Amino acid sequence: MLLSWVICANIVFAQSPVSFVTTTHDFGKVKQGKPVTFEFVFKNNSAKPVVVELATAECGCTTPEYPKAPVMKGKTAIIKVTYNAADAGAFTKTVTVKFANVEQPIVLTIEGEVIAQKK
Numbered sequence: 001m002l003l004s005w006v007i008c009a010n011i012v013f014a015q016s017p018v019s020f021v022t023t024t025h026d027f028g029k030v031k032q033g034k035p036v037t038f039e040f041v042f043k044n045n046s047a048k049p050v051v052v053e054l055a056t057a058e059c060g061c062t063t064p065e066y067p068k069a070p071v072m073k074g075k076t077a078i079i080k081v082t083y084n085a086a087d088a089g090a091f092t093k094t095v096t097v098k099f100a101n102v103e104q105p106i107v108l109t110i111e112g113e114v115i116a117q118k119k
Contacts, residue, residue: 017046017102018071027112030085037082040108044071051100055079061086062093062110081110088116
């Protein structure tokens with residue numbers, strides 16, 4: 001009996017206070033020089049407000065925008081990620097999202113292929 005309680009408690013406490021609809025997005029083929037944006041939607045599953053402390057991109061070609069205000073329990077919010085599409089070729093870029101009081105950050109990934117402009 002005690003063992004089953006410990007297992008159930010570990011499952012409950014292991015859940016993240018936020019859940020994303022998706023953590024990856026494939027833009028497919030995009031035109032060079034035309035920035036593309038995707039909105040990653042997340043929900044606060046906890047009983048308390050959650051705060052995005054920081055969202056950082058791996059390079060300057062990717063720009064994340066995130067809510068600065070707390071997201072109340074049960075509510076959804078977005079992290080908008082824009083890729084500048086300046087260089088031709090395939091790309092895979094990540095944005096690391098750190099929530100206050102959550103040990104593990106969430107990694108969001110965008111990918112696609114920038115098609116060179118015809119001259």
